[in-house]
Amino acid sequence: MMPPGRRQLLGVGLAVAALAVGGCRRESPVPTWTLAVDSSIRTDDQALLGRIGKALDAAANAGTDPAISQFHVRTATVVTVDGSEEVVVGGNTEYPWPQAVHGEVSVMNHVIARFGAAAARQVQFIAFHSQSCGDSRGCGDCRDYLKATTEYNALMLVCGRATDRTIHIRKLADGLVEEEHFADATPGAIGLPDADLERLLAAATDARAGGVSLFTPPEQQVGVAALTSTGRIYRAAGADDAAFHYRYPVGAVLQQAATEREYFVRAIAMVGTGPAWPRVTYRDRQYGFETSSFATMRGMSPTTLILANGQGRLKSTTFEAALPHPFSVARFNPDAIERFLTRTGATTAPK
Numbered sequence: 001m002m003p004p005g006r007r008q009l010l011g012v013g014l015a016v017a018a019l020a021v022g023g024c025r026r027e028s029p030v031p032t033w034t035l036a037v038d039s040s041i042r043t044d045d046q047a048l049l050g051r052i053g054k055a056l057d058a059a060a061n062a063g064t065d066p067a068i069s070q071f072h073v074r075t076a077t078v079v080t081v082d083g084s085e086e087v088v089v090g091g092n093t094e095y096p097w098p099q100a101v102h103g104e105v106s107v108m109n110h111v112i113a114r115f116g117a118a119a120a121r122q123v124q125f126i127a128f129h130s131q132s133c134g135d136s137r138g139c140g141d142c143r144d145y146l147k148a149t150t151e152y153n154a155l156m157l158v159c160g161r162a163t164d165r166t167i168h169i170r171k172l173a174d175g176l177v178e179e180e181h182f183a184d185a186t187p188g189a190i191g192l193p194d195a196d197l198e199r200l201l202a203a204a205t206d207a208r209a210g211g212v213s214l215f216t217p218p219e220q221q222v223g224v225a226a227l228t229s230t231g232r233i234y235r236a237a238g239a240d241d242a243a244f245h246y247r248y249p250v251g252a253v254l255q256q257a258a259t260e261r262e263y264f265v266r267a268i269a270m271v272g273t274g275p276a277w278p279r280v281t282y283r284d285r286q287y288g289f290e291t292s293s294f295a296t297m298r299g300m301s302p303t304t305l306i307l308a309n310g311q312g313r314l315k316s317t318t319f320e321a322a323l324p325h326p327f328s329v330a331r332f333n334p335d336a337i338e339r340f341l342t343r344t345g346a347t348t349a350p351k
């Protein structure tokens with residue numbers, strides 16, 4: 001037992017659990033959460049670290065239902081409401097298509113449900129109680145959701161490693177790249193034969209007139225086309241519906257190619273309207289990144305991502321650059337990709 005004054009000085013998440021045993025009251029110390037020496041963000045804000053420790057202790061007991069992966073993602077944050085600190089937890093759920101609600105979406109949805117959307121914008125951090133801490137900033141869909149619900153440029157993603165109770169702080173913003181920051185490009189610098197680039201852009205431009213836009217603003221409607229290693233072109237447009245379950249155009253075009261067992265995509269073009277650059281959702285970047293992983297695992301170039309505005313200007317990048325610090329099967333289970341490509345008989349070179 002240490003005196004209360006000393007205990008307060010320690011600050012960082014030090015909790016003392018009071019247990020009543022057989023009518024006697026005794027206190028058993030819970031180990032402290034401490035900032036990891038290799039945390040990419042350093043802070044000596046003891047109040048913040050205290051809130052993070054409090055969140056991690058709550059997240060440890062968060063409920064999850066990872067029916068497929070058996071991988072528990074337990075999350076929590078602390079929001080201040082009317083001067084008092086409130087802990088909110090979240091947990092991942094999976095259902096068998098396979099689909100999932102991820103831990104960071106869960107916790108933010110719980111913050112909104114309990115305290116409203118304005119409180120969600122006050123959230124400083126999302127803490128993950130985990131056995132190990134990687135470098136991912138989450139999947140593309142979670143990035144889209146956090147961009148929409150939080151002050152995302154300042155949002156911290158905190159991993160609390162249970163094995164040594166260390167805190168690893170990163171910024172979500174390190175996983176975000178605005179389209180305006182993609183490199184400007186000229187047709188000759190994109191790395192495709194002129195005729196292929198022309199076919200690709202024409203297909204995407206044509207696709208833009210299609211799709212379903214019941215709720216999508218006209219200026220957000222985009223057309224997408226993909227050029228595969230066999231020289232074929234597939235195209236798709238976005239489609240929305242009454243339940244607001246958007247059918248993402250990059251995902252759609254890649255699904256069409258995959259249906260024909262075309263897994264190696266050289267380039268994807270997205271064409272918008274007007275002078276603004278078309279927006280590539282992070283969910284669509286995730287789809288592109290996953291497909292690009294097929295090519296790179298077989299020694300081919302990454303899939304090029306080309307943007308064209310409605311005035312014919314171009315930008316060019318890769319999905320690897322557009323989705324920094326990815327969440328990817330290529331990182332945590334590359335054997336799964338190898339087994340899949342072998343099973344499908346996907347060719348290793350252009351036909």
Ligand SMILES: [Zn+2]
Nearest residue numbers: 102138139142
């Ligand atoms: Zn996610």
